[in-house]
Amino acid sequence: MKTENQRAWFFVLPVMLLVAFNALVPIMTVVNYSVQETFGNNVFFWQGLDWFEQILRSDRFHAALGRQFMFTFLILIIEVPLGIIIALSMPRKGFWVPVCLVTMALPMLIPWNVVGAMWNIFTLPDIGLLGYLMNHTLGIEYDMTQDPFAAWVTIITMDVWHWTSLVVLLSYAGLVSIPDAYYQAAKIDGATPWKVFRYIQLPKMKTVLTIAILLRFMDSFNIYTEPFVLTGGGPGNSTTLLSIDLVKIALGQFDLGPAAAMSLIYFAITLLVSWLFYTLMTKDDAK
Amino acid sequence: MAKITLSKLRHSYMPNPSSDADYALKEIDLDWTDGGAYALLGPSGCGKSTLLNIISGLLVPSEGRILFDDKDVTDLPPDQRNIAQVFQFPVIYDTMTVRDNLAFPLRNRNVPEDKVAARVAEIAEMLEVTDMLDTRASHLSPDNKQKISMGRGLVRDDVNVVMFDEPLTVIDPHLKWKLRSKLKELHQRVKATMIYVTHDQTEALTFADQVVVMQEGEIVQIGTPVELFERPQHTFVGHFIGSPGMNILPAVEDGGRVLFEGSNVTLEGPTTGAGGKTEVGIRPEFVGISDTGIPARVTKVSDIGRHAVVETMVGDTAVKAVTDHASLTQGEEIHLSFRPDQTRLYRDGWIATEATT
Numbered sequence: 263m264k265t266e267n268q269r270a271w272f273f274v275l276p277v278m279l280l281v282a283f284n285a286l287v288p289i290m291t292v293v294n295y296s297v298q299e300t301f302g303n304n305v306f307f308w309q310g311l312d313w314f315e316q317i318l319r320s321d322r323f324h325a326a327l328g329r330q331f332m333f334t335f336l337i338l339i340i341e342v343p344l345g346i347i348i349a350l351s352m353p354r355k356g357f358w359v360p361v362c363l364v365t366m367a368l369p370m371l372i373p374w375n376v377v378g379a380m381w382n383i384f385t386l387p388d389i390g391l392l393g394y395l396m397n398h399t400l401g402i403e404y405d406m407t408q409d410p411f412a413a414w415v416t417i418i419t420m421d422v423w424h425w426t427s428l429v430v431l432l433s434y435a436g437l438v439s440i441p442d443a444y445y446q447a448a449k450i451d452g453a454t455p456w457k458v459f460r461y462i463q464l465p466k467m468k469t470v471l472t473i474a475i476l477l478r479f480m481d482s483f484n485i486y487t488e489p490f491v492l493t494g495g496g497p498g499n500s501t502t503l504l505s506i507d508l509v510k511i512a513l514g515q516f517d518l519g520p521a522a523a524m525s526l527i528y529f530a531i532t533l534l535v536s537w538l539f540y541t542l543m544t545k546d547d548a549k
Numbered sequence: 550m551a552k553i554t555l556s557k558l559r560h561s562y563m564p565n566p567s568s569d570a571d572y573a574l575k576e577i578d579l580d581w582t583d584g585g586a587y588a589l590l591g592p593s594g595c596g597k598s599t600l601l602n603i604i605s606g607l608l609v610p611s612e613g614r615i616l617f618d619d620k621d622v623t624d625l626p627p628d629q630r631n632i633a634q635v636f637q638f639p640v641i642y643d644t645m646t647v648r649d650n651l652a653f654p655l656r657n658r659n660v661p662e663d664k665v666a667a668r669v670a671e672i673a674e675m676l677e678v679t680d681m682l683d684t685r686a687s688h689l690s691p692d693n694k695q696k697i698s699m700g701r702g703l704v705r706d707d708v709n710v711v712m713f714d715e716p717l718t719v720i721d722p723h724l725k726w727k728l729r730s731k732l733k734e735l736h737q738r739v740k741a742t743m744i745y746v747t748h749d750q751t752e753a754l755t756f757a758d759q760v761v762v763m764q765e766g767e768i769v770q771i772g773t774p775v776e777l778f779e780r781p782q783h784t785f786v787g788h789f790i791g792s793p794g795m796n797i798l799p800a801v802e803d804g805g806r807v808l809f810e811g812s813n814v815t816l817e818g819p820t821t822g823a824g825g826k827t828e829v830g831i832r833p834e835f836v837g838i839s840d841t842g843i844p845a846r847v848t849k850v851s852d853i854g855r856h857a858v859v860e861t862m863v864g865d866t867a868v869k870a871v872t873d874h875a876s877l878t879q880g881e882e883i884h885l886s887f888r889p890d891q892t893r894l895y896r897d898g899w900i901a902t903e904a905t906t
Contacts, residue, residue, distance in 0.1 A: 443636040446607050451701060452628040452657035461642045461653075 289529075295522035313523035323524065325499070326507040327531075333503055334482045337421045341478060342471070344422070345429025349437055350463070352430070363434075366427040378491025381420045406493060410500035417489045417501055424488070425478060432474040436467035472543040476536060483532050504528055551618040551709040553581040553604065553742060558613035560599055566611065573599050575766045577613070581744070581759075586736050588757035589746045592789070596766040597746045601712055604744065606630045617709050633702025634712045638719055639694035643687040647678060650686045651700050658705075672704045675738065676731070692724045699732075703739055710742040717752060729755060750790050754778075762786050778832075779891070784898050787830050793858060793869050796836065800829040800894065807894060810864040812843040815889040818903040825897040833858065835891035836870035838877070842886040847877050861885065 296313055298306040317323050352362050372380070387393040387405045396404040406412040440462065448458045486505040489495070495502035495510070502510075508528065512521035560574040569575060574596045581587055589597040602608040604615060606627035614623045622630050633654075642650050651669045660668075673679045676696045681689065686697060695716055702711045713732075717725045733756060736743050745756050753760050754774040762770045762777065762785070770782040781787035787795030800809045807814045809829050816829075838859070845861035845868060859870045859877055868885060877883065894902045 441638060441640075443638060443640050446605075446627070447634065447636060447640040447698070447701075449607070450605065450627045450632065450634050451654040453653070454657070457657070461644060465642075465644045 292522045292525050295518045296526055297519075299519050309519060313519045314527070317520055317524045317527060322507070323527075326502055326504045329500075329502065330483060330504040333417070333421075333485070334479060336418050337425070337482050338475065338478060340418070340422050341426045341429050342475060345426050345474070346433050346467070346471075348426070348430045349433035350459070352434055354438060363431070366430050368427075369424050370427050372424070374487035375491050377420065377424050378488040381416065381423075381488075382492050385416055408497055410497055413493050413497060413501050417492060420488060420492060421482065421485070425481070428477065429471075429474045432470040433467050436470040437463060440466045468543070472540065475543075476540060479539065480532060480536060483535070551742065552583045553579075553710060554614075554616040554619070555579040555604075556614045556616065558600075558603065558610050558615070560596075560603060560608070560610045560612075572611075573766050574603070574610070577768055579761070579768070579771075581742060583618075583742055584740045585742055586733075586756060586758050587742075587744045588753035588760045589744060589763060590748070590750060590753040590760050590789070591763035592748055595763045597763050598714060599766075600763070601634075601714055601744065601746050604710070605632050605634050605712055631705070631707050631709045632712065633705065633708045633710075634714065635695070635698045635702055635716045637715045639691060639698045641686040641689070641694050641697050643685075645686055646683050647673075647686050647689070647697055648682040650697050651682075651704050654701055654705055668704050668706070672700045675703070675735065676700050692720050692728060695720060695728065696731075699735070703735065703741070708741055710744060713743070713745045713747075715747050715749075716745075717747075717749075725752075732756060750792075754790070762789065764789075780893070780900070780904070781830065782900050784828060784830060784895050787832070791832060791834075793833050793871075795830050795832050796868050797895070798829045798831075798863075798866055798868065800827050802827055810843065810866060812863075814887060814892060816892050816894050816902050817890050820894050820896075821901050821903060822896050827901070828895045828898075829887075829892060830895050830900075831887050831892045833869040833871040835888040836868065837886045837888065838870060838872055839884050839886040842884040845883055845885050847879055847881045847883060849879060850877050 297309055297311070299309045300306050348366075353359055369377075382390075384390045385393045385404075385406050387397050387407075393404065396402045403409075404412050406416040444462050444466075445458065448462055453461070484505060485503060486509070489501055489503055490506055490509075493501045495506045505528075508521060508524055511517050511524065555577050558574065558577040558579075559572055561572045563571050566572055577600070589600060591597050599608065603610045606622070606625060606629075610623065614621055616622065617630065627634075642653060645653070648669055651672055652665045655665045655668060669682075670679070673682055676699065678693065678696055678700070681693065686694065689697065699711075699713075699716070702708065717728060720728055729752060732743075732745075736756075743756075745753065747753050754777075758773065759771060760774060760777055761768055762783075764783075764785045770777060770786045772780075772782075777786055777790050781790065781795060784795070784797045787797060798809050800807050800814065802808075802820075807816060807820075807827070807829060814829055843863055845863045847859060847861050848867070849860040851858045851860075856871045856873060857877075859872055861868050861870065861883065863885065870885065890904075893900055
């Protein structure tokens with residue numbers, strides 16, 4: 263006879279507690295805020311789904327979401343191909359391998375706010391190295407505190423500088439795992455370098471690239487610190503990404519209800535895009 | 550299809566090789582005739598893969614020339630040598646179908662599409678993979694993947710030589726035999742020169758007409774499977790081929806006689822040379838158990854089906870014998886007799902008796 267008991271639950275309990283405290287409880291708090299209105303003093307009024315409706319209809323939200331998608335799109339189409347190209351041109355063996363790897367990893371080790379501050383100073387028109395060089399030496403007008411276009415160029419460049427290494431390192435890991443025999447066989451089969459890339463390197467990098475793109479999507483879609491420190495969302499609202507706007511609403515205006523509703527919508531979008539992307543990328547393998 | 554000539558070939562992986570030991574491949578002179586099936590046999594690290602990569606052009610030799618049909622190809626890259634190579638692990642293009650995999654080498658050479666289709670169909674039929682032509686190659690089993698790698702080599706009709714670098718390593722034992730006979734059959738059908746690298750004597754002996762045995766970057770013997778088995782030119786070949794390997798026994802020359810552990814041993818014929826380290830070589834199959842002869846004590850009897858392998862001690866030397874009857878017991882005192890025409894003398898490893906035929 264098989265005896266049944268409920269003892270297994272005890273083993274799962276620690277994990278459930280952990281997940282509860284670090285995910286479920288905070289999210290439920292946000293859900294709680296999102297359907298109520300408060301004027302402080304811990305007094306709440308039921309509001310239903312009004313905040314959600316208000317956010318989804320708001321032009322301000324649409325604009326921030328548009329900027330957010332634009333930002334993520336731009337950094338992805340720059341960082342992914344660039345990362346692959348750098349990974350392909352890195353040496354596979356010898357003395358330069360560790361040198362390249364460490365150099366590549368350096369930007370990723372710098373804290374977000376420091377990156378923002380660095381680039382802020384770097385690009386200041388009068389004292390920054392880049393800013394001075396552009397304005398005073400090359401004579402190109404460049405001031406990211408005044409010009410929205412310059413601000414965008416700067417935050418994109420900053421993110422590319424900070425995070426392309428992640429794509430490089432993951433792609434490189436994929437590349438070095440390809441046995442020599444593949445290259446030798448391709449050579450004997452008379453494959454051109456493009457065909458080697460298309461039929462050997464790219465397929466073998468697919469898994470790591472999926473992870474790289476997913477990580478870069480989530481990170482860039484939720485980015486806050488770097489653009490906040492660099493531009494503070496300006497000039498005007500031109501670089502106010504979703505997270506910066508969210509913090510403005512929640513902490514600047516202390517509109518906890520709308521901010522909570524916006525967080526949930528924000529979260530849902532991130533989740534949905536990640537899921538869609540992952541499903542599409544792994545669909546072929548299951549066949 | 551071509552004749553392959555290796556002339557004074559040497560290779561070292563070091564930039565400035567000074568002594569003989571620096572060479573992964575010591576001087577090699579070799580002629581392989583068109584359409585033959587050859588095996589390169591030797592333990593891991595003996596230089597057989599180096600030699601293969603030199604023939605395929607993946608490696609440029611430090612010295613010497615390689616000729617295909619008397620045309621010097623030493624400096625040509627692999628894709629211009631018209632060779633095909635099958636590697637230890639199946640190399641397939643994961644994202645392509647089996648059909649596209651087979652067509653790949655042809656399409657890269659701009660062969661017209663109708664000819665490609667005809668060749669692919671022909672090769673697929675030969676390899677018995679016609680029903681999988683439209684499946685993605687990544688979904689195949691290892692043995693089918695290896696078949697596709699072979700197919701990519703055979704699909705071009707202008708190949709000079711097809712090379713196999715231990716192609717059955719990842720194949721299940723029961724499929725190894727099948728794939729091996731397939732290979733043999735393919736060789737008879739396409740008549741291309743084939744070189745098969747392996748450390749497995751069974752694979753080499755079943756596949757090849759001529760086996761090249763290598764050791765430490767040197768060719769020790771080239772011969773048919775029978776020659777290698779019956780008359781090893783070197784004790785290494787005797788050891789390496791046959792299961793169990795040849796008995797190599799320390800011997801002393803005393804005038805015209807050869808003594809092993811104090812007993813007189815009759816050799817196949819007159820000896821050559823003089824001095825050096827002398828050893829008597831005899832295959833266990835030719836060691837008999839008799840009433841008189843060299844006294845020995847049985848240490849172990851293993852029944853391996855049709856035969857029994859009897860391990861004995863003669864003095865301090867172990868001698869193996871293969872017999873039909875396993876009625877011996879451990880510790881029993883017996884006598885061994887060596888069949889004279891299969892008993893050879895080796896001097897410093899190399900054969901030093903002449904056959905009297």
